[in-house]
Amino acid sequence: RPAPRPVHNLLQGQPDAAAFPRTAWLASARRALTAAPHEAFGPGDPRGRPELRRALADYLARARGVRTDPGRIVVCSGFAHALRLLSGTRLLRPRMAVESYGLAFHRSLLSSAGIRTIPLPLDADGALTEGLTALDGLRAALLTPAHQFPTGGPLHPERRAAAVAWARESGGLVLEDDYDGEFRYDRRPVGAVQGLDPERVLYLGSVSKSLSPALRLGWMVLPDQLVDRVLAAKGEREGWTGVIDQLTLADFIESGGYDGHVRRMRQRYRRRRDQLVATLAERAPHVRVSGIAAGLHAVLELPPSTERSALRAAAWQGLALDGLGGYRHPDATAPHPDGLVVGYATPPEHSFAGALDALCRALPPDQTDQTDQIDRTEQTAT
Structure with a gap:
């Protein structure tokens, strides 16, 4: 079955359209x-x-x-x-x-x-x-x-x-x-x-x-x-x-209108960034967030070989967002880390919390916890 149409837009590169002055x-x-x-x-x-x-x-x-x-x-x-x-x-x-x-x-x-x-x-x-x-x-x-x-x-x-x-x-x-x-x-x-x-x-x-x-x-x-x-x-x-x-x-x-608008949006986007970081720290502490000192997006660093599954899960959660691999130059030779590029500027204020909730549900689980659970299960069986 096709994934549902996106409900939340977390694509990078788009400012909050509702905030246009x-x-x-x-x-x-x-x-x-x-x-x-x-x-x-x-x-x-x-x-x-x-x-x-x-x-x-x-x-x-x-x-x-x-x-x-x-x-x-x-x-x-x-x-x-x-x-x-x-x-x-x-x-x-x-x-x-x-x-x-x-x-x-x-x-x-x-x-x-x-x-x-x-x-x-x-x-x-x-x-x-x-x-x-x-x-x-x-x-x-x-x-x-x-x-x-x-x-x-x-x-x-x-x-x-x-x-x-x-x-x-x-x-x-x-x-x-x-x-x-x-x-x-x-x-x-x-x-x-x-x-x-x-x-x-x-x-x-x-x-x-x-x-x-x-x-x-x-x-x-x-x-x-x-x-x-x-x-x-x-x-x-x-x-x-x-x-x-x-x-x-x-x-x-x-x-002075441009300077004032940029100052207001800087404050708004910083609050959203902080909300994203705090939500992930609470619900997905195993996912590291990078690239957050500036801009309108962040990168979520995922465990190896989980980017594709995370994108599929995000689609089923009604999220529109990109994987880091889509930005990689085809001739690049360095190892490709798995990750998600999350634009936090685009969603309207009233739906941002819902977008973060859907994002957390789409993230892969902590593989360390899974390994520990498997080890405990094997020890119990032995």
Whole structure:
């Protein structure tokens, strides 16, 4: 029989849709439309609206340590769009290093552009960027330094420096995917690698996690020498992102609405993370939770050879969630740990406790307890 349709959504990468700041966004839209010059409603500039690029330059410098100016920012519709544009410039061919765990969609996008992806091993300190120098024909490296996706650890400072040193010595590029860098809970935010060398590191971000993926707004912070090449790949007119959304986001940032929203959501997601950790500690203490210092998801480390059965059990409990194995690069050689990637941001507030209850019912039992029980049974029989 087919499993029941999902009741609870624990898929990663999705913010709480009910928390979108509708009232504040509408107020920003009204102000932005009132103040917009007439030329804003003509053909779109492929760079993006100057109001948004100015607001982003100030915000990214203040919040993420990015070194830039409005002339080096190109607005796009999100990270995937940025990858497509960069692939169209031939800057990334023929080989590009990626982390051994990441989104298969991004790898397939690069592959369709004729770019072969080479996996970099991972450990608790992030990607082993020291190995970049040993890879021949490498043009670029794609990293998630603030919060490795999906395993969760930040890139160690020495490995950040190693990636930048490789780019300088080889003439390569580092693509920094800062997909949820604003949501850090247990320590001060980890700054952007781009601040170490703005001429060798391309900084890529969006509002998909902070506001909503429905807005289709992202940005690229580029080295000076790459701006014209990316604009040539994009075309003479903006065909992806709407001017009204750009103007609204610019006002939302400059009015302080964006900072306030991020602060509120950081508190909400931290409470959910704490609730997830506490529930697992009580009902499944044998399951270790990792990657919880930041972001909108956690990784539950499972006993060996239990990931598939846990996913089947989760489906029968009405849960939508992913296994860790689905993010593994097909050419990765390191042992594959079993685990679940649990997005704790998406469920509505009223159903989050129910989602955690279903999750606990789907988890495999403690194999140590089972072994002890078998041993006791055998001793009794003897």
